[in-house]
Amino acid sequence: xxxxxxxxxxLDMSGPSSPEQQRANRILSEPLRRSLKRSxxxxxxxxxxxxxxxxxxxSSSSSTDIRGFLHPTxxxxxxxxxxxxxxxxxxxxxxxxxxxxxxxxxxHAAELLMRAGALTLTPTPKDQGPLGGLGAGGxxxxxxxxxxxxxxxxxxxxxxxxxxxxxxxxxxxxxxxLTAGGGGFLTGGGGSMGMAGVGEGVEGLRGExxxxxxxxxxxxxxxxxxxECVPCRxxxxxxxxxxxxxxxxGHQICxxxxxxxxxxxxxxxxxxxxxSGAAFPWLQ
DNA sequence: ATCAACGTATTC
DNA sequence: GAATACGTTGAT
Numbered sequence: 635x636x637x638x639x640x641x642x643x644x645l646d647m648s649g650p651s652s653p654e655q656q657r658a659n660r661i662l663s664e665p666l667r668r669s670l671k672r673s674x675x676x677x678x679x680x681x682x683x684x685x686x687x688x689x690x691x692x693s694s695s696s697s698t699d700i701r702g703f704l705h706p707t708x709x710x711x712x713x714x715x716x717x718x719x720x721x722x723x724x725x726x727x728x729x730x731x732x733x734x735x736x737x738x739x740x741x742h743a744a745e746l747l748m749r750a751g752a753l754t755l756t757p758t759p760k761d762q763g764p765l766g767g768l769g770a771g772g773x774x775x776x777x778x779x780x781x782x783x784x785x786x787x788x789x790x791x792x793x794x795x796x797x798x799x800x801x802x803x804x805x806x807x808x809x810x811x812l813t814a815g816g817g818g819f820l821t822g823g824g825g826s827m828g829m830a831g832v833g834e835g836v837e838g839l840r841g842e843x844x845x846x847x848x849x850x851x852x853x854x855x856x857x858x859x860x861x862e863c864v865p866c867r868x869x870x871x872x873x874x875x876x877x878x879x880x881x882x883x884g885h886q887i888c889x890x891x892x893x894x895x896x897x898x899x900x901x902x903x904x905x906x907x908x909x910s911g912a913a914f915p916w917l918q
Numbered sequence: 919a920t921c922a923a924c925g926t927a928t929t930c
Numbered sequence: 931g932a933a934t935a936c937g938t939t940g941a942t
Contacts, residue, residue, distance in 0.1 A: 856926090856927055856928070856935080856937070857937090858928095858935095859935090859936095876921070876922075877922095880921095880923080883922075883923060883924080884922060884924090885923080885925085885926090886922090886923095886934095886935065886936085887934075887936085892935095896936070896937095
């Protein structure tokens with residue numbers, strides 16, 4: 635029930651069986667570009683904290699806790715119960731990480747990232763967020779080596795919630811963009827990962843450096859030209875437009891070469907945008 | 919909304 | 931370090 639057949643095919647780790655899968659695996663195994671290697675991991679702890687704050691804001695009971703979202707049963711009862719399989723869906727009330735209004739199915743996304751090798755689990759003792767140890771610690775279990783990710787019989791991660799509860803769950807925005815304003819590179823159609831943006835260098839994660847005190851615009855990722863639109867394909871500057879005439883001071887590309895995608899306002903927030911305009915379309 | 923200028927990320 | 935170009939900001 636977690637993954638549609640097309641996605642299950644995509645995530646089949648038994649080996650590449652199609653040219654698309656072979657290409658995807660090759661791309662994943664290729665070394666990062668220099669600029670991508672310099673990308674710094676983006677911790678989800680801030681996101682989770684924000685989510686928690688939002689939950690408090692929206693909850694009139696004021697007793698809402700992210701623990702309740704991540705471990706509804708653990709937060710309410712089951713002190714000595716053996717580990718229950720994680721519910722596929724949290725209660726529909728309040729903010730729901732598993733079926734958020736914005737389509738942010740975080741666990742699914744992270745599962746895909748991990749399977750694609752784009753998500754790293756980097757536990758550090760000092761990087762345990764305020765929610766660190768949730769779930770696993772509650773049952774006296776330890777996450778060993780930071781790679782304790784179990785899959786259920788359906789091949790889905792059932793023990794992912796403790797990872798969400800810790801801030802050592804990190805993403806590498808250079809390798810994996812969670813915001814693709816010019817169109818996502820994960821394509822649901824055809825059951826294959828498009829990965830169009832990976833080889834070229836995926837850009838577009840925003841907000842990672844926009845935390846208070848980071849200096850605002852400094853550190854914000856730059857999007858890149860799509861290279862496919864008419865302006866991008868145009869060769870040479872016109873040398874007549876204002877951008878060309880003010881090249882030294884304006885620092886702008888020729889107006890006739892300005893990428894159509896970059897003309898649009900960049901997407902904001904932690905979300906995937908697909909050509910269809912839907913986030914995580916395979917889950918809809 | 920458009921434009922110019924600037925800051926700065928990125929590439930060479 | 932220079933050149934290029936994206937993002938932001940302020941002026942119009």
